[in-house]
Amino acid sequence: MKLIIRVFERTENAGQAGAMLIGGQMIRKPDSIFGLATGSTPVTTYKQLIKMTDDKLLDWNRVTTFNLDEYVGLPGDHEQSYKTFMKAKLFDFVNIRPEAIHIPDGMAEDPGAECMAYERKIREAGGIDLQLLGIGRNGHIGFNEPSDVFKTLTHCVDLSDDTIEANARFFSQPSRVPRQAISMGVGTIMKAWQIVLIATGSDKARAVAAMVQGPIDPQCPASILQTHPRVTVLLDRAASVALSR
């Protein structure tokens, strides 16, 4: 199945287009279940969603969300936890019910049991209607790092050096970047009915080309998306430059 790829001249338009797809899904199905991402990429999308909510276009009252991942060892109220990020960038500004928000618990005593419980919650909720993704410079989605196999379900991951280095910008010292995370697996992501992946900036160009035009290879986890029937890839010009026409 061919990925739908859209390239925008203005970087912010890629993120805004993501908000339009999420908003459209919410309008079609007010009790939609969304898979959400953190990181710098979706910030514009979340800003636009807040604007659309302020403009009374969107109502989050019946929406449920599941975040892709969370660092292991950071309490939810830590300033760099993904829970804090989601509150600051989206949840505090829309009328989502607190009990409808799901983020893996990075402080769970038994991370393995937390992974299984998270997977079960997604299944019991009825599965994800639309999964929002960013992509790592190394082709990771969620925290599914390059590997010899596609890890299928929610699991505990050792972060790669590349990811630790990329995320060090958010921490006062590189040594403070957590070494592990709980992440939805590639199989969890692939079960979503629809996927929207956003990538902007030249440092994503190689990963984008490998995802779209490379072989399906767990060394580029995002390449599995080539086999999903409904994926939209939203790029800015810089992220698209390594794609061959």
Ligand code: F6R
């Ligand atoms: C975040 C996530 C990661 C990021 C990726 C890109 O929840 O799952 O896969 O999407 O690392 O991060 P940014 O957007 O900061 O370049």
